[in-house]
Amino acid sequence: MTKVQTSFEESVARIQDGDTLIVGGFGLCGIPEKAIQALAEKGTKNLTVVSNNCGVNDWGLGLLLENKQIKKMVASYVGENKIFEEQYLSGELEVELVPQGTLAERIRAGGAGIPGFYTPTGVGTPIAEGKEHKVIGGRQCILEEAIQGDAALVKAWKGDAYGNLIYQKTARNFNPLAAAAGKFTIAEVEELVGVGELDPDFIHTPSLYVQHLLVGTSYEKRIERKTVQQA
Amino acid sequence: MSSQRENIIQRAVQEVENGTIVNLGIGMPTMIANYIPAEKNIFLHSENGLLGIGPYPGEEDVDADLINAGKETVTVKQGGSFFDNAESFAMIRGGHIDLAILGGMEVSSQGDLANWMIPGKMVKGMGGAMDIVQGAQKVVIIMTHTNKNGESKIRKACALPLTGEKVVDRLITDMAVFDFTPSGMVLREVLNGADVKTVEQYTEAPFTIDEALVDREAK
Numbered sequence: 005m006t007k008v009q010t011s012f013e014e015s016v017a018r019i020q021d022g023d024t025l026i027v028g029g030f031g032l033c034g035i036p037e038k039a040i041q042a043l044a045e046k047g048t049k050n051l052t053v054v055s056n057n058c059g060v061n062d063w064g065l066g067l068l069l070e071n072k073q074i075k076k077m078v079a080s081y082v083g084e085n086k087i088f089e090e091q092y093l094s095g096e097l098e099v100e101l102v103p104q105g106t107l108a109e110r111i112r113a114g115g116a117g118i119p120g121f122y123t124p125t126g127v128g129t130p131i132a133e134g135k136e137h138k139v140i141g142g143r144q145c146i147l148e149e150a151i152q153g154d155a156a157l158v159k160a161w162k163g164d165a166y167g168n169l170i171y172q173k174t175a176r177n178f179n180p181l182a183a184a185a186g187k188f189t190i191a192e193v194e195e196l197v198g199v200g201e202l203d204p205d206f207i208h209t210p211s212l213y214v215q216h217l218l219v220g221t222s223y224e225k226r227i228e229r230k231t232v233q234q235a
Numbered sequence: 236m237s238s239q240r241e242n243i244i245q246r247a248v249q250e251v252e253n254g255t256i257v258n259l260g261i262g263m264p265t266m267i268a269n270y271i272p273a274e275k276n277i278f279l280h281s282e283n284g285l286l287g288i289g290p291y292p293g294e295e296d297v298d299a300d301l302i303n304a305g306k307e308t309v310t311v312k313q314g315g316s317f318f319d320n321a322e323s324f325a326m327i328r329g330g331h332i333d334l335a336i337l338g339g340m341e342v343s344s345q346g347d348l349a350n351w352m353i354p355g356k357m358v359k360g361m362g363g364a365m366d367i368v369q370g371a372q373k374v375v376i377i378m379t380h381t382n383k384n385g386e387s388k389i390r391k392a393c394a395l396p397l398t399g400e401k402v403v404d405r406l407i408t409d410m411a412v413f414d415f416t417p418s419g420m421v422l423r424e425v426l427n428g429a430d431v432k433t434v435e436q437y438t439e440a441p442f443t444i445d446e447a448l449v450d451r452e453a454k
């Protein structure tokens with residue numbers, strides 16, 4: 005059964021006002037740029053967006069911010085975005101900062117059916133306020149709850165019609181976790197390959213996590229900090 | 236780069252032992268990589284999902300899909316690997332990282348670290364710092380000894396919100412090296428022409444002095 009779709013517009017129309025959306029990517033690396041653009045055009049509002057970062061002013065999730073489509077942002081680092089700062093300070097945007105490892109594990113747990121877990125990360129910091137504390141193995145821990153998304157947007161390198169995905173280099177980041185934690189996962193790929201062409205030993209996201217698969221063209225892949233060797 | 240920062244980095248690089256897995260924080264710690272001698276076989280871990288960071292790429296090898304945690308374009312060293320973020324932090328929390336070197340805003344006498352937010356200023360987020368200080372086998376903090384106003388950043392108790400409680404193993408500044416032990420903070424080395432008296436003058440937190448250092452000063 006093929007999951008291949010041809011219209012980003014129609015796929016993102018599955019996302020409703022008020023939905024929780026998990027979005028892959030680290031900085032601008034490995035972000036589902038085509039689906040984000042389609043969602044910005046669609047104008048779906050009051051979204052809770054769970055993603056490590058929130059793009060930059062005019063790219064990635066910054067586009068949704070610019071349109072005021074995001075009600076709440078759950079992220080580990082948001083320092084790259086001026087609009088974010090303005091909306092946060094004016095009280096328009098709600099923000100939940102989560103340590104990066106806790107964020108990754110909360111999303112992983114969401115996809116894996118684990119309601120919560122204990123971790124020493126954040127003990128003694130503002131993150132621990134109001135959370136259940138428990139000493140396990142002599143170590144103080146806090147309870148962190150899983151995150152599930154009504155939908156997830158992910159970006160892979162190659163995929164097949166069944167929805168099997170492989171990622172490239174550090175563009176993998178949060179994408180496999182998001183794919184598993186979204187009840188409706190929209191994956192975009194640079195290249196669609198025939199079923200059977202991906203080696204089953206090297207598939208990063210097995211097909212069952214993906215509901216829609218789309219091929220994106222002319223990826224911009226913006227670089228935040230281009231650094232090269234000094235000649 | 237200021238000579239103060241250069242001095243801190245020169246001392247910090249000595250912490251990196253041959254054959255270890257090391258995570259370097261964003262900013263000054265990242266620069267330590269350039270000073271690690273080639274004969275030391277180090278695998279640098281980048282929390283966005285890379286073990287084995289290589290040098291910055293040449294112009295023709297720049298790859299948007301290959302970045303470090305500071306979002307800089309990098310390369311991958313031979314024998315390196317890529318993984319997702321849950322696995323990356325499983326490596327960190329699971330104790331598989333031998334050494335983490337991070338920057339600091341304040342360190343307390345009991346080894347508390349504050350390095351992620353200043354109340355009243357826009358909060359950018361903690362990134363992976365809270366996980367790394369809990370999970371790495373050894374946590375070394377590098378920072379200037381005093382702030383712009385010449386006040387000690389090594390405090391009896393941190394005034395800023397914490398990144399972690401009792402998490403620092405060693406602190407390296409432009410003036411001194413301290414270790415955090417069950418019996419408190421110990422001055423191990425004085426650096427760059429400072430002496431124990433100067434260090435005492437610029438350090439708010441109480442500390443004891445390593446006996447070897449006392450002997451050396453007495454000579």
